[in-house]
Amino acid sequence: MLHPFHSFFLVITLLVSSHAYSWWMWTPGDHVDDSTQSMIGQGYHPDQPIPFSHKIHAGDRQIPCQFCHSSARRSTAAGIPASSSCMGCHKFVNTDAEPIKYLKEKYDKNEPIEWTKVHDLPDYVRFSHKVHMQAKGDDGKLLLADSPDEVCMACHGPVKEMGTAEQWAPLQMGWCIGCHNQVKTPAKDGKPAVTYAPVSCNTCHY
Ligand code: HEC
Ligand code: HEC
Ligand code: HEC
């Protein structure tokens, strides 16, 4: 039988090492580990199965964002590249590195890499990459920035300096509307050349 003194320490150890710890030590404002609570928000930066570096690929090697996120120009989602597009280079590049061996193993087994989603708007919000990527001013130039990569970074922040991606923008309604109120769009549907991106509720809500 355990001496009462030992079981006292056993209880303390259990409290300290289990989830009860965060409840036990909780003070107002603390983050509570509650699986029903969304973990997604500004600064969200989940662990990923491969330490992929945006800095190496998009920064140092200047691979355009849309080489990998190729649906951004033509659909709602930007898309995450399949391992086959990684293997186009990594059949030859850094084949001895551990993450590349893992990549090749998954590719050979025809299994997808299970990247954790970073950004996630609520389902009742309508968002499309295409309309933002294609938005042009009346001078025919891109409206949101000078180059496509910079358009991406207007909303996603300094991705060329990031490792795996993190959520940079708040993605809140005020953030969307703030930009919609600022930006001018070209003439369309008989409306004058200088107007604003729409802010009526059904623009973004179903
Ligand atoms: C006007 C702001 C804006 C621009 C410009 C923009 N994004 Fe996004 N992006 C978002 C928002 C908002 C989400 C979250 C969408 C959701 O959860 O439905 C998102 C989600 C994503 C995702 C994850 C989901 C998906 O769509 O596959 C990727 C990858 C992505 N963006 C990459 C890019 C790239 C690359 C570019 C440039 C080619 C770009 N984004 C341009 C706002 C933007
Ligand atoms: C256009 C070519 C190209 C593509 C496509 C590409 N990479 Fe790379 N990758 C490189 C180069 C070049 C390096 C840096 C090599 C160096 O300098 O050591 C690199 C480095 C890496 C590293 C670091 C390896 C190490 O030494 O630890 C990882 C991990 C990686 N890539 C994963 C990926 C993944 C995952 C994809 C697909 C989403 C991908 N790469 C797509 C060219 C590419
Ligand atoms: C070589 C391929 C490659 C290039 C180039 C690349 N990305 Fe990515 N991107 C990935 C991969 C793989 C992921 C999934 C892992 C992660 O979240 O970082 C990703 C994730 C993202 C996400 C988060 C998606 C989500 O789950 O919400 C965003 C945003 C993003 N990239 C933006 C960009 C932007 C902006 C650029 C250009 C500056 C860019 N990417 C260039 C491969 C690439």
Ligand code: HEC
């Ligand atoms: C950096 C500026 C910027 C941000 C941030 C932004 N938008 Fe936009 N958005 C625009 C511009 C500019 C247009 C108009 C494009 C055009 O009509 O050519 C637009 C158009 C749209 C449209 C299409 C409107 C239509 O019917 O023609 C939707 C939907 C939309 N945005 C949703 C969103 C949502 C949701 C968010 C936030 C998650 C968001 N936008 C954030 C600049 C932005």
Ligand code: HEC
């Ligand atoms: C440019 C895009 C955009 C427009 C226009 C827009 N919303 Fe939103 N709205 C969003 C986004 C993104 C979210 C989700 C993020 C958040 O909760 O802020 C949201 C969330 C909401 C929510 C849920 C808020 C919460 O705290 O759960 C309500 C209610 C709402 N919007 C009502 C409206 C009404 C009413 C209008 C018109 C006056 C409107 N929205 C116009 C983008 C927009």
